[in-house]
Amino acid sequence: MCDTCGCNLTPGNQHLAFKPVAKGATAVSVLKGLLAKNDDQAAHNREHFDRRGLLAINLMSSPGSGKTALLEATLVALKNEFTCAVIEGDLETENDAERIRAKGVQAHQIVTGTACHLDAHLVHNALHHMTLDGVDLLFIENVGNLVCPASFDLGQHLNVTLLSVTEGDDKPAKYPVMFRAADAMLLTKTDLLAVLDDFDCDKAEANLRNLANPAPVMRLSARKELDMEAWYAWLREQLAAQRARVAQGQSRRPAIQSDGQTYHSTTVC
Amino acid sequence: MHELAVAQALVERVDAVIAQHQASTATLIRVRIGPLAGVVPELLATAFPLAAAGSRMEHAQLEFIHAPIQVRCRTCGAETEAAMNRLTCGACGDWHTQILSGDELLLESVELINDTPLDSPLSAHPNV
Numbered sequence: 001m002c003d004t005c006g007c008n009l010t011p012g013n014q015h016l017a018f019k020p021v022a023k024g025a026t027a028v029s030v031l032k033g034l035l036a037k038n039d040d041q042a043a044h045n046r047e048h049f050d051r052r053g054l055l056a057i058n059l060m061s062s063p064g065s066g067k068t069a070l071l072e073a074t075l076v077a078l079k080n081e082f083t084c085a086v087i088e089g090d091l092e093t094e095n096d097a098e099r100i101r102a103k104g105v106q107a108h109q110i111v112t113g114t115a116c117h118l119d120a121h122l123v124h125n126a127l128h129h130m131t132l133d134g135v136d137l138l139f140i141e142n143v144g145n146l147v148c149p150a151s152f153d154l155g156q157h158l159n160v161t162l163l164s165v166t167e168g169d170d171k172p173a174k175y176p177v178m179f180r181a182a183d184a185m186l187l188t189k190t191d192l193l194a195v196l197d198d199f200d201c202d203k204a205e206a207n208l209r210n211l212a213n214p215a216p217v218m219r220l221s222a223r224k225e226l227d228m229e230a231w232y233a234w235l236r237e238q239l240a241a242q243r244a245r246v247a248q249g250q251s252r253r254p255a256i257q258s259d260g261q262t263y264h265s266t267t268v269c
Numbered sequence: 270m271h272e273l274a275v276a277q278a279l280v281e282r283v284d285a286v287i288a289q290h291q292a293s294t295a296t297l298i299r300v301r302i303g304p305l306a307g308v309v310p311e312l313l314a315t316a317f318p319l320a321a322a323g324s325r326m327e328h329a330q331l332e333f334i335h336a337p338i339q340v341r342c343r344t345c346g347a348e349t350e351a352a353m354n355r356l357t358c359g360a361c362g363d364w365h366t367q368i369l370s371g372d373e374l375l376l377e378s379v380e381l382i383n384d385t386p387l388d389s390p391l392s393a394h395p396n397v
Contacts, residue, residue, distance in 0.1 A: 024382055024383045024384065025296065025380055025381065025382050025383070026290065026292070026380070026381050026383060027297075027378055027379070027380045027381075028286055028290060028378060028379045028380070028381060029377070029378045030282070030286055030375075030376045030377060030378055030379055031375055031376070031377060031378075032282060032375065032376050033374060033375060033376075034275060034278055034279050034282060034300065034374045034375065034376050035275065035278050035374065036278075036282060037278055037281055037282070038278065115274070116271055117271050117274075119274065147271070147307065148271035148307075150307050151271060151275070151306065151307040151308060151374075152271070152274075172354070173354040173355075174354070176305065176353050176354040176356075177305055177306070177307035178307075180305065180356070207354075209364040210354060210355050210356065210357055210364060211354065211356050211364075212340065212356040212357065212364050212365065212366040212367070212368070214365070
């Protein structure tokens with residue numbers, strides 16, 4: 001065994017070895033968010049939105065839980081009230097953007113290739129392809145995924161997380177990072193509850209509360225246009241709140257931002 | 270698998286620290302990570318060498334400080350540890366709590382090697 005040249009070290013025990021501080025070495029305390037570059041870009045996007053007084057909403061859910069169907073119904077219902085625009089994120093195809101355009105609404109498709117989430121840079125690039133003048137509501141439909149999108153701020157003001165009743169009422173418990181980030185949770189496809197015996201809306205809501213999340217829970221079916229009014233009312237309310245914030249020079253970051261970081265800003269390693 | 274994107278962000282940040290301190294390489298990178306950040310330390314450790322290949326931190330050791338989940342109850346004021354999917358108060362059970370720790374994703378510190386002492390005349394010229 002040789003403790004001088006380190007020849008008894010393996011990749012497995014390397015981290016346990018005593019490591020003398022070499023001459024010229026310095027330890028630097030940084031304490032910055034790892035995703036600071038994304039967060040800076042997100043803040044820039046948010047400034048764009050605030051300058052125009054528009055409300056940006058990030059829609060997140062599993063694939064197939066009805067994000068695009070929700071948008072289709074919403075865009076038609078609010079057609080005479082607000083000007084909307086949509087950014088679609090998918091790994092492949094223009095299908096979703098085409099569905100939105102068919103409703104007469106401006107849509108830009110981000111094709112992520114293999115990326116499992118949107119980030120602030122992708123959204124910024126998309127904004128260059130869009131006309132935001134006069135837009136009241138910008139919906140960003142994230143890549144269908146209950147994991148990765150939760151960790152990336154896009155510059156949105158609000159996160160809306162969908163949970164379709166075909167998925168299981170314990171999803172908030174299984175994917176706490178995603179559901180903790182929700183400013184509103186929509187239980188979708190409720191018209192199917194009649195033929196499902198294993199989804200309990202109250203349990204889904206209780207699982208959300210266990211994440212200390214006070215977000216409103218709305219139960220609806222976009223396809224059958226059931227109970228959509230609460231969702232529209234919430235959108236109107238949130239847009240009014242956004243306009244009030246903008247008038248006072250304030251903004252809002254979604255629940256996705258971590259609280260804990262602020263408590264560690266003074267920690268010294 | 271968004272950990273590769275996180276690893277790339279980490280490499281960019283550490284590279285900025287290296288440049289800022291006019292160092293040549295980083296030898297140790299400490300990241301504070303909480304379970305609620307949505308980033309798995311093991312996967313980040315796997316992705317890091319791919320993101321760091323050819324960079325000034327290629328041979329750096331990546332160390333994680335695991336931040337426990339702690340909540341403060343808004344109702345009874347108790348500070349307790351909590352589970353990832355049960356962020357309720359450990360004392361009274363209420364769900365009106367605030368996260369004190371457990372959702373961090375922080376570059377905490379970096380150990381650097383300086384080839385040239387900071388007081389040398391060369392240090393006036395930042396490394397490019």
